[in-house]
Amino acid sequence: MRQQISCVTLGITDLARSKRFYIDGFGWKPVFENADIVFYQMNGFMLGTWLTRELEADAKQSALSRPGAFALAHNVAAQADVQPLLDRLGQFGGTILRHGDAPPHGGFRGYVADPDRHIWEIAHNPSWPISPEGYVTWGT
Numbered sequence: 001m002r003q004q005i006s007c008v009t010l011g012i013t014d015l016a017r018s019k020r021f022y023i024d025g026f027g028w029k030p031v032f033e034n035a036d037i038v039f040y041q042m043n044g045f046m047l048g049t050w051l052t053r054e055l056e057a058d059a060k061q062s063a064l065s066r067p068g069a070f071a072l073a074h075n076v077a078a079q080a081d082v083q084p085l086l087d088r089l090g091q092f093g094g095t096i097l098r099h100g101d102a103p104p105h106g107g108f109r110g111y112v113a114d115p116d117r118h119i120w121e122i123a124h125n126p127s128w129p130i131s132p133e134g135y136v137t138w139g140t
Contacts, residue, residue, distance in 0.1 A: 005045050008072070010118050011052035011064055017093055017115045018049045025092035026074070026085075043134035052116075067117035075136050079108040079124045086110045086122050094120075 012018040019038060022028050032039040037050040056064055076082060082100040090096045093115045100110035100122070109123035128136045 007039075007046040007048055009048035009050050009055065010114075010116065011055045011066070012049045012114075012116045013052060014115065015049070015051060021089065021093040021114050022049065025089040025094060067113070067119065071111065071119040071121050073121040073123055075123050075125060075128060075130055077124070077130055082108050082110055082122050082124055086112050089114075089120070089122075 015036070015038065019030075019033075022038070022040065023030070028040045030038045031041045031046075036054045037048055040047045040049075052064060052066075056062055074085075076085060079100075086094075086096050086100060089112045094112040095117075097111040097113055097119065098109075100108055102108050106127070107123060107125040109121055112120050112122060114120065127139050130136055
């Protein structure tokens with residue numbers, strides 16, 4: 001079986017508020033959107049932001065837990081890029097959870113929550129090069 005993720009879909013409560021964070025904050029461009037969902041083409045997979053009520057209906061579930069015990073990560077090319085991106089995301093609806101600093105295992109990182117409390121790690125890891133297409137490679 002191939003190791004891959006095709007799409008990560010985040011349940012959100014307000015599409016306009018979410019778009020402000022992802023489009024204006026990160027600067028990402030949607031590849032598809034309607035009144036309930038927005039898809040962003042990532043480097044090899046899709047990120048979806050879908051109204052929680054629609055995600056619950058599609059999965060035939062109710063009261064999906066929030067925000068969940070996971071963090072998504074966005075790696076940047078240089079340590080100096082971490083805090084400015086955290087600050088920018090904070091300006092567009094995010095909540096800074098941890099300002100950029102150096103963890104004991106190396107690199108540099110900080111955390112921000114999107115408007116629906118999905119946690120994003122903004123990180124620079126000098127051991128994880130980023131290709132021009134945005135792919136991160138383990139420890140080369």
